[in-house]
Amino acid sequence: MQRCREYGIGIHIIKPVKRAELVKSLAHALGVDELRAADGRTSPDSPGMDRPVSILLAEDSIVNQKLTVGLLAQKGHQVVVVNNGRDAVDQAVNHEYDLILMDIQMPEMDGLEACRLIRVSEKLSGRHVPIIAMTAHAMKGDYDRCIAAGMDDYLAKPIRAQQLHGIIADTLGLSMGSSSSTTSPNSFTTLDWNTALETVGGDEELLKEVVDAFLSECPQMVESIRSSISDADTKTLQRAAHTVKGSMRYFGAQAAYELAYELERSGERGVLDGTRQTLSNLERELSRLLPELEQYRAQ
Numbered sequence: 001m002q003r004c005r006e007y008g009i010g011i012h013i014i015k016p017v018k019r020a021e022l023v024k025s026l027a028h029a030l031g032v033d034e035l036r037a038a039d040g041r042t043s044p045d046s047p048g049m050d051r052p053v054s055i056l057l058a059e060d061s062i063v064n065q066k067l068t069v070g071l072l073a074q075k076g077h078q079v080v081v082v083n084n085g086r087d088a089v090d091q092a093v094n095h096e097y098d099l100i101l102m103d104i105q106m107p108e109m110d111g112l113e114a115c116r117l118i119r120v121s122e123k124l125s126g127r128h129v130p131i132i133a134m135t136a137h138a139m140k141g142d143y144d145r146c147i148a149a150g151m152d153d154y155l156a157k158p159i160r161a162q163q164l165h166g167i168i169a170d171t172l173g174l175s176m177g178s179s180s181s182t183t184s185p186n187s188f189t190t191l192d193w194n195t196a197l198e199t200v201g202g203d204e205e206l207l208k209e210v211v212d213a214f215l216s217e218c219p220q221m222v223e224s225i226r227s228s229i230s231d232a233d234t235k236t237l238q239r240a241a242h243t244v245k246g247s248m249r250y251f252g253a254q255a256a257y258e259l260a261y262e263l264e265r266s267g268e269r270g271v272l273d274g275t276r277q278t279l280s281n282l283e284r285e286l287s288r289l290l291p292e293l294e295q296y297r298a299q
Contacts, residue, residue, distance in 0.1 A: 085109030161201030192252020238267025
């Protein structure tokens with residue numbers, strides 16, 4: 001910053017440039033409060049104007065899909081969902097979106113590789129669509145890896161309503177708008193319903209949809225874990241356990257989360273010793289949680 005001043009530069013922007021920062025800096029340089037279009041209206045990209053945008057969501061988990069789409073619908077955003085990185089690249093190349101939310105761990109092609117291919121295609125088209133990485137790892141170095149792959153920003157899972165809306169607003173230069181009011185948690189006690197309600201911004205109906213998606217997806221993931229252990233398929237074990245782990249974090253089910261994480265780590269390391277017992281413990285924990293989720297869905 002000091003060197004910029006020495007050369008007579010009054011304003012500097014740190015890369016990667018975010019649209020909100022660029023618009024704000026231009027307005028400041030021109031001596032106006034906000035940028036306006038030729039017809040006198042406030043630019044749709046200027047901070048302070050909330051508007052629906054088109055978003056491509058690349059996510060393979062049904063629960064995460066249901067949650068994210070529901071949260072985006074709260075702001076009126078239009079969402080197209082794909083299940084893997086390969087389809088994300090196809091959509092990004094052949095259609096125009098205001099923003100892409102890209103999960104990192106996906107089958108067929110991961111999010112980092114998909115982002116690299118999208119950026120290559122943009123060199124020919126001249127476009128640049130902001131891409132926000134979504135990952136449950138949140139480990140040291142993940143942010144740098146995402147930025148190096150061409151991502152514009154990084155959102156750690158579990159997704160929360162306020163964080164999701166905030167990062168989209170910051171990336172596209174939109175206002176946050178009014179937030180959903182949080183309803184009172186119900187009387188169930190096995191799961192952390194305060195955490196679950198915070199996740200969906202207090203939207204009880206959306207939470208029911210997320211619960212319904214989990215109840216549909218969970219048996220498939222548990223069976224996938226079981227068969228992957230029998231087949232010594234550590235890659236499938238890692239991915240299926242990762243999906244269960246993410247859902248348990250949304251509901252604040254710490255014991256089940258830790259067991260699923262243990263299975264995910266076994267898949268990462270390629271070590272299957274003890275995984276059958278861990279799976280048995282996970283199934284026992286799920287047998288305590290599922291009835292409460294069923295009851296919540298039915299209320």
